Amino acid sequence: MQLQTSDRNYIATILLCFFLGSLGAHRFHAGKIGTGILMVITVGGLGIWTLIDFITIIIGKFRDSEGREIKPS
Incomplete structure (x- = not known):
């Protein structure tokens, strides 16, 4: 079974994570409001959470709020 993209x-997700990742902009873009707010409060998990998200986005495993992977088309 293939998941929807x-x-x-x-x-846009990569650029938001790279430039505004500490503020959780890429999570807000993906519809993950709750974790976006947590990233603002913790400044991206002191950068660690942002780095993990950045790598996850690059390899195409980052998911939006509905569980669909954000991948290049």
Whole structure:
């Protein structure tokens, strides 16, 4: 069974994570409001959470709020 791919823009997600990852912008973009707020409060888990998310986005395993992977088209 193949999972559906998200309609969120892959490049936008990468750029938001790279430039505004500590503020959780990529999580807000993906519809993950709760964890986005946590990233704002913890400044991206002191950068560690942001780095993990960045790597996850690059390899195409980052998911939106509905569980669909955000992948390049």
